[in-house]
Amino acid sequence: MVLLARPCGADLLRNAAKVDATLEALCHHARIPPSHKPNRRGGYVTLPAGCGFGGGRTCPGSYANTAHNAPLVQAVLDNPAIQRVARYVNAGLQAYFPKLHLFYCNLLACILGDNPEIAQMFEGCCYSACHLNLHNASTVDHEDWYNILFGMCAVYSSGHFDHTRSGHFIAWSLGVVTQFPPACALYVPSACITHANTPIAGHEMCSSIAFFMSAGLARWYQNGYMSDKEYKERASVEQVQAWNASRAKLWEVGLELLQCD
Structure with missing residues (x-):
């Protein structure tokens, strides 16, 4: 499942120009x-920006940048044009996947409340x-396996390129190729779908903002605010059996959260 959301109105398109300039200045x-x-x-x-859990961390935390880059990234996050993009992708997820959106909102609130x-x-914005x-930013074939398996990542396209000739989004697992114009957002289950986007010409510029929710955060919360390793070390045999059974049925949970009714 891949969903492309196109912006409406001249105001949003003017905002896109500000986003382009902000990301290019960061580069x-x-x-x-x-x-x-x-x-x-x-x-x-x-x-990177925001927070997650995994990759050697002992608890959830903010993604790190160098001492030079950290304030530059924060300035981007504080930029009203970028914040509008975040609200735009949040509204899209809420409109098309309301149950998943509520799950993300509740999960993020619990993580931030505990940390x-x-x-x-x-x-x-519900994304962490x-x-x-x-x-x-043209990508090779990949899956984002650190993200929630059934989650929908949002990717906002930015820049100046001929979207009819380059920058196409490819979901190899689904056999889908679609144009991905600047100022549009695309939603994709990036952890389980092999995807990429085609290169742009040398004189063109293509940036993007990829919003996601770390699977590690969901595991941390589900375990009672501890890692899988710590939970299994503390749990009884019966609790471990129930834990394994719940993991085996995660696909059912995911299908329910992706339904719109």
């Missing part, structure tokens, strides 16, 4: 160390984190 001013290697999604520069040192990325993908 220009961010310092990428010489040791930087292409990420597994492609050779472009990406900077007051973590700041919410955007007010009025995003990646700021800069300037030439």
Whole structure:
């Protein structure tokens, strides 16, 4: 399932120009160390924001940037044009997947309530984190397996490129190829669908903001605010059996949350 949301109205399109300028300025001013290697999604520069759990963390926390880049990323998050994009993708998820949206909202509220040192990325947005993908963000085939399996990630397209010739979104698992114009948002279950987008021309610019919810946060909450390892070490045999049974039925939970009725 892939859903493309197109903005309506001149005001939203004017906002898109501000987003383009903000992300391009971040690309220009961010310092990428010489040791930087292409990420597994492609050779472009990406900077994280928000919070998650996994990758060696012992508890949920904010994604880290360098001392130079951190205030630049925060300035992007504080930008009204970027905040409007966050509310836009939040409204889209609420409109098309209301049960999943409520699940995200409740999960994020519980995580932030249990970890007051973590700041919410955007007010009025149910997603816990995003990646700021800069300037030439064309990706190779990949799945985002750290995200919630049945979740819908939102990707906002930004930049100046001919969307009829480049920047197409491909969902290989579904056999879907679609144009992905600037100033549009796309919703995709990125953890279970192999996806990519086609390269742009050398003179073009394509950035994006990928909003997501870490699966680790859901596991942390479901375990009573502890990791899988800690929970299984503390749990009784019966509790572990119930835990395994609930994990085996997660696909049923996901299907229910994706229904609109």
